[in-house]
Amino acid sequence: MNEPHAPVVLIGVGEMGGVFARALLKAGHTVVPVTRSTPVAEVAARIPEPMLVLITVGEDDLSGVLESLPTEWKEHVVLIQNELLPRDWVRHGITDPTVGVIWFEKKKGSDTKVIVSSPFAGPKAQPLVDALIADQIDAHVVGSDEIIDELVAKNLYILVANIAGLETGGSVGDLWDSHEDLARKVGTDVLAIQEYLVGSEVDADAAYRSMVAAFDADPEHGTTGRSAPRRLQRALSHASDAGIEVATLTDIARAHDLDV
Numbered sequence: 001m002n003e004p005h006a007p008v009v010l011i012g013v014g015e016m017g018g019v020f021a022r023a024l025l026k027a028g029h030t031v032v033p034v035t036r037s038t039p040v041a042e043v044a045a046r047i048p049e050p051m052l053v054l055i056t057v058g059e060d061d062l063s064g065v066l067e068s069l070p071t072e073w074k075e076h077v078v079l080i081q082n083e084l085l086p087r088d089w090v091r092h093g094i095t096d097p098t099v100g101v102i103w104f105e106k107k108k109g110s111d112t113k114v115i116v117s118s119p120f121a122g123p124k125a126q127p128l129v130d131a132l133i134a135d136q137i138d139a140h141v142v143g144s145d146e147i148i149d150e151l152v153a154k155n156l157y158i159l160v161a162n163i164a165g166l167e168t169g170g171s172v173g174d175l176w177d178s179h180e181d182l183a184r185k186v187g188t189d190v191l192a193i194q195e196y197l198v199g200s201e202v203d204a205d206a207a208y209r210s211m212v213a214a215f216d217a218d219p220e221h222g223t224t225g226r227s228a229p230r231r232l233q234r235a236l237s238h239a240s241d242a243g244i245e246v247a248t249l250t251d252i253a254r255a256h257d258l259d260v
Helices: 017-028 039-044 059-067 070-075 086-090 123-133 147-168 172-178 178-197 204-217 230-242 247-255
Strands: 009-010 031-034 052-055 075-081 099-100 118-121 140-141
Touching: 009 017, 009 059, 017 031, 017 052, 017 247, 031 039, 031 075, 031 123, 031 147, 052 059, 052 123, 075 086, 099 123, 118 123, 118 147, 123 247, 147 172, 147 178, 147 204, 147 230, 147 247, 172 178, 172 204, 178 204, 178 230, 178 247, 230 247
Parallel strands: 009 031, 009 052, 052 075, 075 099, 118 140
Antiparallel strands: 099 118
């Protein structure tokens, strides 16, 4: 078992990694950063039993990081990525990670912006929540049986905002106030894909409630960005694998000259 004062290994030192590093350092933890050029095997030899291994890389980089993760670190993993679901960690032999659903953002040159409280579940949820709260970032602990619903709700928010936003532009408040029908059509396709990826039925009503609560909490939040086309293509790939018809997503992709 890792010691109470064992270091935190931080893989990914971008804006989000910086938020966690600051909170953990202020809480008295030692943070050891791991960048793309860091010899991970050497760090693992020096710190075989970290307090936690916090992975803050983007979703496109996550699989490669988990594939190369030292075996001795796998029981200490913390994951916070968007579009995250259990299959993403199970396939890499990680059985009981700590998982956070992040409802705050940090952009270069700006302060951390909290939308709603971020839920965490898993063996290292409490120290992370304590560190974030002490740094004035709302967070809370939920049970492991609740985290999948929380992940699905965040995925619905991200994908509806990004994909419908390719059509509408503007803010999430505008999207929901003026284009709710489009948002729900995109949401129907997204939730069908989520059920396939989870492997069971999801609570659509709860996911929509969480999405709308986040829209209401930050109505000026932009709908789309550079990652939106990639998210749409990834969703279409999942739908193709599952044999799911997603007419709205397909129409949007064609309208924006994306491969379908």
